[in-house]
Amino acid sequence: MKFSHSWRRYRKTILALFFCSALSSAQAVDFMPVQDVQTGMEGIAKTVIVGDTISNFDVKVLGVMKDKGPSGHLILAKFSGPVMEQTGGIAHGMSGSPVYINGKLVGAVAYGWGFADGTIGMITPIEDMVKLWNIPYEKNLTNTWSDKQLIPMKTPLMAYGFDKMAMDYFKSKLPQYNYETYDTASSSSDDIEKPLEAGGSVAALLVDGDLKLGAIGTVTYVDGKQMVAFGHPFLKHGSANYFMHNASIFTVVKSYESAFKLGSMGREVGTVTEDRGAGIAGVSGTISSGIPVRFHLKDIDMGRDKRSNVKVIEDKEMTPTLAATALYNMLNKTLDRSGEGTAKITYTITPKNKEQKPLTRTNMFYSSDSISEKTVDEFYNVIDVLMNNRFINYEITDINVETEITQDKKTAKLVDASASSTIVSPGDTIVVDVTLEPYRGEKINKEVFFVVPKDQPLGKYTLEVRGGGEIPLPYILEKQKYNLTDEILRRLKVYKDFDDLFDELQKTDTNNQIVVEILEDGISLVNEEASTKSVKKAKLQGVEDKPSPGDVKKKKDNEDLGDGKDDDKKNDKTAVDTEYIVQGDGQFTIHVMSVKDRDKALAKRAKEQVKMEHKLELEDQSNKKTTKSSQSTKDKPAKEKPSKEDPSSNKPSTDKPANDSSEQEA
Template sequence: MVKKINWRRLAVRATMVALCCAFSIISYAEEFMSVSEVQPGMTGYAKTVTHGTDIESFPVEILGVMKNSGPSGDLILAKFSGPLIDQTGGIAQGMSGSPVYINGKLLGAIAYGWSFTNSKIGMITPIGDMLKLWNVPSKEEIQPFNARETSLVPISTPLMASGFDAASMAWMQEKLPQYKFVPVDTATAATDNAAFPLEPGSSVAAALVNGDLKLGAIGTVTYIDNDHIVAFGHPFLKKGSINYFMHNAYIFTIVNSMSSSFKLGSVGAEIGKIEQDRGAGIAGEYGRLAPGIPVIIHVHDDDTGAQSLKRVKIIEDNELTPVLTATSVYNVVNKTIDRSGGGTVEFAYTIRSSKGRDKDITRHNMYYSEDNVNEKSIDELYNVLDILKHNEFIDYPILDVDMSVDITQAKKSARIIAATAAPVVASPGDTIYFKVTLHPYRGADEVKTMTYTVPEDQPFGTMMLEVRGGGIVPLPYLIEKQRYNLTDEIIERLRHFKDFGQLKKEIETNDANNDLVIEPLDPGVSMINDGHQTMKKEKIKGKEPAEPSKDIIKPAKKGVVEETDGDKKSTLSTPYIVTGDGQIGIKIVSKEKRDALLAKSHQLNEGKAIIGEEPDNTDDTAAVENSGLLGKQSSANKKGSHDNKDNSSKDDRSVIFSGY
């Protein structure tokens, strides 16, 4: 068993010991220059790293002040020169945050430039605006913001990606287009595991993912006061109060680009946390680590035997957490199976909440894809995390996530071809026994046995039971949806949960694609009527009232039968993705009438799915064979019914079984 919490504590403890040794004597006292002191023609220098961890300097000349041009106030226009700038082709992304000194005073941080130029002219964010970040309340002190982000960040953000492949990065970009991420595949450095002190001009990374995979942006430290830093001089993602992971960074080289050059570097050891991401830059504290969300990913390729176990830590954020977690899983799956294309994926995951075990979510499911089984491995996890982080009831901090994934190229699916039920006359509280025949893809038929208990509050009359695969929407519901032009968006807007408990139950008990499900059809949904059967068609509630059965129980309150919280369906997990559906009618009567009917059942032909054949009265059963359309039931001879073989006759009359 993996001890997630112990792993997390050990990592924090080891890092904290290293940080205490590295940073115990660091302190910088600077004299600052205000914007009011700035004059055109002033000269000075800036500091940054262009290779490794060594800080270098280059000349700066002040051109003027740009009033109210920055996201947090004034910007200072400057020209940069010298051999280092000639070598790099100008100011590169990653130099943002480089401190600028005029007459021995700290003026601010290089922050902005223009694309498609030689980038030797740029803008400086004043240090006074950056220091204000230390006075902004932390993420823990601010009421959580639950709305979805809609603002766009107007600059491309290079992300150093270590251990991620191109496909997973493309998926992440598709989910977060507003951030204009530019992922860059990078190498690792020999010093990545060693924590070392920061100083003005040092490279620093604001990371979103760390551990066995790393993803973060690299910039430059502008100023340090004891254990607090400011850096970048411009926003990273402009998330406000946040908890990014603060890391050392090692610079390999400057990569020249037509649009904008950038520093290529590695995200090194975790050394602290970034608490603010605003217009004037980022601010944080080293020596104290951001908690983050440990994610453990197990992947097994059933075909090759290849397997992977990866541990990462993801930042906690309503918008980013679902995408980053799913991206990490997607990446591990890609690299484990080392192929593209279709197949079957089976997975199970547990999402634990910091709010207590009663808020934990556990699910399993199976998916098949002809095109990209890799994406199917993450779609559900992403959607569930997104729902949890944006739910309307409670803040949902995540303690950790554990996901296991098994993938094969085989098509592990099965189709329902027949089902029988006994008895077909029952009373509330009775148990009905089912045999469901599955035809696996390129396999031998299998019979699954199930039971269904009639709800105690089930009204008298015909109860239509749907036998279906877990991922199948019953055809009557699809017909009604089309008839009333109910789009998926409208249906989603009509769905409401009364509290978080109901939402949690919906997530956990929602049918898996490999489940066999037996449940009653809503009596208000119409059945197909092609003119060959005399069963009266019922309409959607509120559209056309149905005639009540003579045996119907009178409702308790004002014509409405109250719903209960109990489960009204039966499920059975299978090793296949189950397709197909059909219906069996069960007659619900009083116990006295049930006993009387069953006593003379050998004189009746009720419940037989065989059309045009001599009835076999050895069982009191109803059978249904699925031909892909609701109510279009193929006839079969007795031998075919007992052998679970599809021996359909040419007599293909439309029948909806009432069971009586």
């Protein structure tokens, strides 16, 4: 049978109309404006109780609360039915459940009412929620809304792969959010991509990959690839880039405080783009890259070698905490223990902008309580400083971390040091011989070659020798004298530009270094009277035994202690790496002179050294003659009556002065 071209065109038109009608009926729904909502109206709400099956419960409008919510009006309602009887009322995770009256979408279940049962709550109007699709991009909005009577139906954080210690660390870094976290599991259907639908479950993740951390709520409305959910803020960060995932509900867990949905966070299906007062909005099919964080961790004692990968959201407030929490958790898993240990960590932070420099840093840490937590402190601080600096937008594209941990205490005390010369000229090299005493180990020696800056003004200065993470003792005394806290010192430090800040992060001393540097003018604990009279090698004075170093935010060598003025000249120093965390410090007094005066002073000291050696030689010869004479007398027959005392007690003294000579200065 043949059909005319007109029939074919007619058939195509009919099919197209049918397709559009089916698509429209599947997605489009009429809205009921809040001004049309009346007391006594009844309807239904949709949510998931188990798996992916959407269930209904009854809704009855009690009234409208004018301008009570973070985005406008709220609708007060009573919820009932078998679902409410099963759950004991509205549960955390039901936030976003769509409410329909007369077939029209009114809004999303979003709030509870304090001091009442769980069947009373508030509905966020849908009109306010869909406005999220048209909000201009505004990154990192922080304006937490709160009401003492209205309680948001919280979306507790589901934590997959995290242990309790890691979650405690996470919450301690972000106490303002008052998170509730619950351990969850994976589901066999997590890898299956499922379309989002009103009343179904959705998850907004902060961490994805081998670890997952996010909130599970309910989808309110879907229009094509766009969706809105929750009905209240998650973090209220404004424009966002959370990872949007499918979710499957295991069960509703009843609680004396509030019931909550326990579920798995399934496959990633899109991105949450807005997080504001009326809820969250997202788009399907667009995957957020986030910030990949790759870990390579080794437990030297147990021979464990683990690699894992996560990605965290890019957010100036949360990224440092999320990355550090992931590292903390991975360390706990690799070690499979808590307590003391020594860690060596190397991390590289790579920016998106190729014109900006990546930062690579290696450091060592020891802790007698929690080596995992100690290891992540500096890591957290560096990411925080980079992302929140006041100069440029340093967007991170990748973080790579390598860590080795042992239970051994790899620390060493700085117990002694000597300088080849303390009378120098600008440009001279001072050889500092440092003696370290490792914990339960044999002493070892290290040489540090310190070059006096060529532009160093003439005069007396304090030369500091210390462990890389130690605060020089004179600085500690200055802090106490002027009651300077770490916060005050941080504010006193002024950076000229981002390069200045980046340079300090990159080059800040590490805990396993021996550092030799000239301290600021006017700070010295050295007994100058004693040091000028000595003809021996200058010995380290004031060795101080202090606790292990902290992190990069502590007071460092080139931070101002006084007026906080930005000084272009930084203290010159030399650092030598060791295999130990070096503890302790001490100081020399050095005299910086012109070449002519230096040579005169060294010549004078050399003459004094020769005289001293000659004097000691004469005394030694005299002692030898006295000893020989005494021996000769002892060998002669005794002519006098012997003493009644024990003859052995009549030996003459052979004491001789201590030889105080030593190698002369170069």
